[in-house]
Amino acid sequence: QVQLVESGGGLVQPGDSLRLSCVGSGRALSRPGMGWFRQAPGKSREFVAAIAWHGYGADYADAVEGRFTISKGSAENTVILQMDSLRPEDTAVYYCAAGDNVAAVRNSLNLIWGQGIQVTVSS
Numbered sequence: 499q500v501q502l503v504e505s506g507g508g509l510v511q512p513g514d515s516l517r518l519s520c521v522g523s524g525r526a527l528s529r530p531g532m533g534w535f536r537q538a539p540g541k542s543r544e545f546v547a548a549i550a551w552h553g554y555g556a557d558y559a560d561a562v563e564g565r566f567t568i569s570k571g572s573a574e575n576t577v578i579l580q581m582d583s584l585r586p587e588d589t590a591v592y593y594c595a596a597g598d599n600v601a602a603v604r605n606s607l608n609l610i611w612g613q614g615i616q617v618t619v620s621s
Contacts, residue, residue, distance in 0.1 A: 501525055502594045502612035509618045510584055518579040519571060520594030520612060529596035529610060532577040533557075533603035534568065536590035536617075543593070547579060548603040555600050562588075584619045592617050 506518040520532065533548030546566065549556045553570035567580040581588065594612035597603040 501610055502596060504592065504594045504612045504615040507592065507615035507617045509620065511621050512585055512619055514584050514619070515580070515582045516584060516617060518581065518592055518594075518615065518617070520577045520579075521573070522575045522577070522594075522596060525610060527551075527575060529598060531597040531599045531601075531603040532568075533595050533597070533600070534579045535593045535595055535606075536588075537593070537614075538587075538590040541590075543606075545604050545606070546592070548597075548600045549577065550600055551577075557600050557604055581617070584617075586619050586621075588617065589619050590617060591615065 501524045534546040537543040547568040591614040593614045595609040
């Protein structure tokens with residue numbers, strides 16, 4: 499049973515924007531916190547951003563603060579990651595995750611994970 503499904507990844511040039519979406523279902527909907535992580539080749543998975551399902555309390559990693567925005571989508575059970583001013587170092591597989599609250603998401607505590615989606619930033 500798939501509970502978190504990501505979409506919107508792809509190949510873009512440096513400075514471009516990209517919008518990732520995550521749709522939750524099943525048990526994921528019982529988790530009040532939602533967020534995004536990423537894993538670049540040869541590196542460990544890292545926190546990107548988190549928000550509560552009601553759309554408040556956003557939290558960001560320093561590397562993306564001011565460039566990325568996480569928000570509740572207009573469609574039901576959807577969380578959006580708007581990525582602006584993309585850099586080659588943003589290249590990674592991006593994962594959606596659900597947890598008990600924003601702090602639990604940031605600290606990777608007992609999360610439900612999506613399958614991941616590739617984002618490549620290259621000229």
